[in-house]
Amino acid sequence: MKTRYGYAGIHGFDRQTGLNILLDEVHVDPSQWSLAPRYMSFALTNACELACPYCYASKIPARQRFEDILRWAKDLDAAGCFGVGFGGGEPMLYPRFAELCRDVALETNLAVTMTTHGHRFSDELSDKLSGHVNFIRLSMDGVGETYERLRGRSFPSFLEKLALVRSTARFGVNFVVNDETIEDLPEAAALVFGEGAKEFLLLPQTGTDGKLAMAPETLQRLKNWVSDNYERCRLATSAHGGAEIDAPMLMNSKPEYQTYDFMHVDAMGTLKISAFAGEGISLTGGTSIVAAIQETRSKQSQMEEYA
Numbered sequence: 001m002k003t004r005y006g007y008a009g010i011h012g013f014d015r016q017t018g019l020n021i022l023l024d025e026v027h028v029d030p031s032q033w034s035l036a037p038r039y040m041s042f043a044l045t046n047a048c049e050l051a052c053p054y055c056y057a058s059k060i061p062a063r064q065r066f067e068d069i070l071r072w073a074k075d076l077d078a079a080g081c082f083g084v085g086f087g088g089g090e091p092m093l094y095p096r097f098a099e100l101c102r103d104v105a106l107e108t109n110l111a112v113t114m115t116t117h118g119h120r121f122s123d124e125l126s127d128k129l130s131g132h133v134n135f136i137r138l139s140m141d142g143v144g145e146t147y148e149r150l151r152g153r154s155f156p157s158f159l160e161k162l163a164l165v166r167s168t169a170r171f172g173v174n175f176v177v178n179d180e181t182i183e184d185l186p187e188a189a190a191l192v193f194g195e196g197a198k199e200f201l202l203l204p205q206t207g208t209d210g211k212l213a214m215a216p217e218t219l220q221r222l223k224n225w226v227s228d229n230y231e232r233c234r235l236a237t238s239a240h241g242g243a244e245i246d247a248p249m250l251m252n253s254k255p256e257y258q259t260y261d262f263m264h265v266d267a268m269g270t271l272k273i274s275a276f277a278g279e280g281i282s283l284t285g286g287t288s289i290v291a292a293i294q295e296t297r298s299k300q301s302q303m304e305e306y307a
């Protein structure tokens, strides 16, 4: 079990089982807090063959260098990070993707997770990823016709891929909630937990500016559904979604501690406080990722002082 120290106490995590143990009665002095965020997401590439209408991923062609990611992963591991999440675009379009997951899994103690639309899964890729990916986040916005309209792919074929995902690693489902998918929420939840998902991640739709993009009635329906169901099944949301839904969900993060919980490196190699942030610190000139994390925090606290 790996341990990190932070604002919440002493936190232990087992990447194989996903078990978390938090000793929150222990006060840890800020000088002792682990420098890396608990989790770092990487947009490996901006490429994706789907064209979801609400996609906020950058369309500028870009992808990260294999050697950079491996080096950053090792630095993050040494600085107390628990896991890296590979996304995009579509991470399975990244050349040597399976090799990257294997190397990070074997050369660090980080949990390797990925977010994918799932349609590139095959028996061969599943074999290569098994044992090297700890958790897969599969995107499924709506079921049946809603899914097919929004994602432009057959829903039965998605379900076949879901079976492959399930045989590869523990998995959860990401669900973008918007005016079109809200109707499908109960059926989708029943389906994903019936298929063995460990988590259902609700992502209220936002625009490229990070602002909520749904009718007020849709948000109210979402809040009602969450409030009726969060005690029955493992729901989660993004930090942004948590603020909007205003319900006791997993993965919520207090804004002042957000950079200790999550940060993001985009496909151009820029470290940002989140995937929505416009600016960040470029890591491509050989800047240490841990130094860039500290610089980001220092800039943020200066901005808060002046606000």
Ligand code: SF4
Pocket (backbone or CB within 6 Å): 048, 049, 050, 051, 052, 054, 055, 056, 057, 088, 089, 090, 117, 139
């Ligand atoms: S699958 Fe993901 S990255 Fe690709 S278009 Fe859809 S939302 Fe964007």
